[in-house]
Amino acid sequence: MAQHQVNYLKDGGLPVALTTIDKVVNWGRSNSIWALTYGLACCGIEMMASGASRYDFDRFGTIFRASPRQAELMVVAGTLTKKHAEFIRRLYDQMTEPKWVISMGSCANTGGMFNTYATVQGVDRVIPVDLYLPGCAPRPETLQYAVLLLQQKIRKESASRAQKPKRLM
Amino acid sequence: MRAYTPKDDVQKKPYYTDRYWVAPQVAKSDVSEDAVFAADLEAIKAKFDVLDAYIQVGQMVVVINAVDNFSVIEMMKNVLAYNQLSEMSAIDWLASEGKFEIFYQMLSMSKRKRVRIKCKIGEKESIQSVEKLFRSADWSEREMYDMFGVVVNNHPFMKRILMPDDWEGFPLRKTYPLQGDEFAQWYEVDKIFGKEAREIIGPENRDPARIDRYDTERFARLGHEVPHGTDISQGEPDTPLCYQENDGVFMIEKFDAEKSVVISDRHR
Numbered sequence: 001m002a003q004h005q006v007n008y009l010k011d012g013g014l015p016v017a018l019t020t021i022d023k024v025v026n027w028g029r030s031n032s033i034w035a036l037t038y039g040l041a042c043c044g045i046e047m048m049a050s051g052a053s054r055y056d057f058d059r060f061g062t063i064f065r066a067s068p069r070q071a072e073l074m075v076v077a078g079t080l081t082k083k084h085a086e087f088i089r090r091l092y093d094q095m096t097e098p099k100w101v102i103s104m105g106s107c108a109n110t111g112g113m114f115n116t117y118a119t120v121q122g123v124d125r126v127i128p129v130d131l132y133l134p135g136c137a138p139r140p141e142t143l144q145y146a147v148l149l150l151q152q153k154i155r156k157e158s159a160s161r162a163q164k165p166k167r168l169m
Numbered sequence: 170m171r172a173y174t175p176k177d178d179v180q181k182k183p184y185y186t187d188r189y190w191v192a193p194q195v196a197k198s199d200v201s202e203d204a205v206f207a208a209d210l211e212a213i214k215a216k217f218d219v220l221d222a223y224i225q226v227g228q229m230v231v232v233i234n235a236v237d238n239f240s241v242i243e244m245m246k247n248v249l250a251y252n253q254l255s256e257m258s259a260i261d262w263l264a265s266e267g268k269f270e271i272f273y274q275m276l277s278m279s280k281r282k283r284v285r286i287k288c289k290i291g292e293k294e295s296i297q298s299v300e301k302l303f304r305s306a307d308w309s310e311r312e313m314y315d316m317f318g319v320v321v322n323n324h325p326f327m328k329r330i331l332m333p334d335d336w337e338g339f340p341l342r343k344t345y346p347l348q349g350d351e352f353a354q355w356y357e358v359d360k361i362f363g364k365e366a367r368e369i370i371g372p373e374n375r376d377p378a379r380i381d382r383y384d385t386e387r388f389a390r391l392g393h394e395v396p397h398g399t400d401i402s403q404g405e406p407d408t409p410l411c412y413q414e415n416d417g418v419f420m421i422e423k424f425d426a427e428k429s430v431v432i433s434d435r436h437r
């Protein structure tokens with residue numbers, strides 16, 4: 001017992017921290033962004049690589065979940081077809097507030113090279129997007145940078161006030 | 170070899186000419202050149218009308234009447250031992266002939282031969298399903314209906330296969346615009362938000378080269394990130410790339426290179 005005694009007056013001071021609720025809540029939120037697995041095309045491969053051990057998303061607290069009810073971030077990785085548009089909207093609606101969206105890759109941003117009848121020309125026609133990530137496909141580092149930017153964005157938001165749901169229109 | 174044409178004035182007309190591309194015409198030869206095909210053709214001819222038959226790239230092409238399609242393919246399968254339907258689809262010749270061409274690509278494992286059965290139908294006509302003979306025709310016929318609007322009779326599940334069920338129009342027809350007709354362009358908006366939302370959401374941006382330097386609704390430059398919708402016509406502030414705010418984050422210590430120690434003794 002005596003071996004593990006801590007001298008609070010010396011090493012690092014008393015275990016007390018003063019802060020605001022905003023900061024605590026945002027600290028928690030920004031460091032546990034659970035993302036919905038949403039690989040729609042080739043960008044999904046890069047997203048999976050970011051989650052796997054080499055790039056290791058877990059160290060940022062980003063863990064991929066297979067259910068929208070457990071997720072707060074939707075990384076739209078790939079080509080959104082018109083047939084799928086209603087489902088992405090339904091899954092987005094099922095996610096609990098607060099929620100964020102990263103649009104990953106040219107296809108999700110603008111339709112990309114698929115300038116055709118069957119591709120939605122940018123996911124922002126269907127769901128509100130927080131971050132657009134350019135590239136075809138963006139490398140895992142880019143996706144990590146996007147998540148870190150999103151963390152900064154979350155920390156700037158006010159957590160204590162009731163969040164206004166984001167709306168497209 | 171292509172006939173020589175003088176190319177001195179090529180710079181004056183840099184537009185599309187057949188100097189760049191000539192539609193290849195594959196040579197046709199007579200069926201009598203191949204004994205196996207000749208015997209097969211005789212067998213078909215004995216029972217059905219054959220409008221045309223020739224050999225192209227080592228494969229026999231037989232053109233028949235559309236009404237005979239099921240019986241001809243049944244005979245090909247059961248009598249002539251063409252036991253695989255490797256592909257089938259339609260080709261849109263509506264503009265030149267007012268007809269669809271439907272082809273069945275068949276393979277005989279025992280004879281090691283391939284035969285293509287072709288027939289033509291009008292735009293409003295339908296064709297008999299061969300799904301009872303070859304299961305592979307199931308999805309091909311649904312795709313043919315989905316993409317060309319060719320209705321197939323006696324199919325067990327005649328429904329679109331690739332496009333949504335409530336889609337209008339048949340995308341692989343030559344008359345279908347690549348970027349979609351009005352229905353296609355507003356499909357997701359109409360379906361999710363309703364037609365009233367069209368004005369709010371606006372038309373699709375179909376210009377892949379469009380860049381608006383001052384558009385902060387959709388784009389931010391790396392290292393110059395600004396909040397959504399900020400006016401940056403007067404120039405945007407520099408935000409150096411950093412992974413953490415300058416004054417640090419609650420409970421997370423910022424890495425300080427000055428305070429770090431480089432360990433030279435690896436076995437320490």
Ligand code: SF4
Nearest residue numbers: 042043105106107137
């Ligand atoms: S942006 Fe490129 S890599 Fe990503 S889904 Fe589209 S085509 Fe594939």
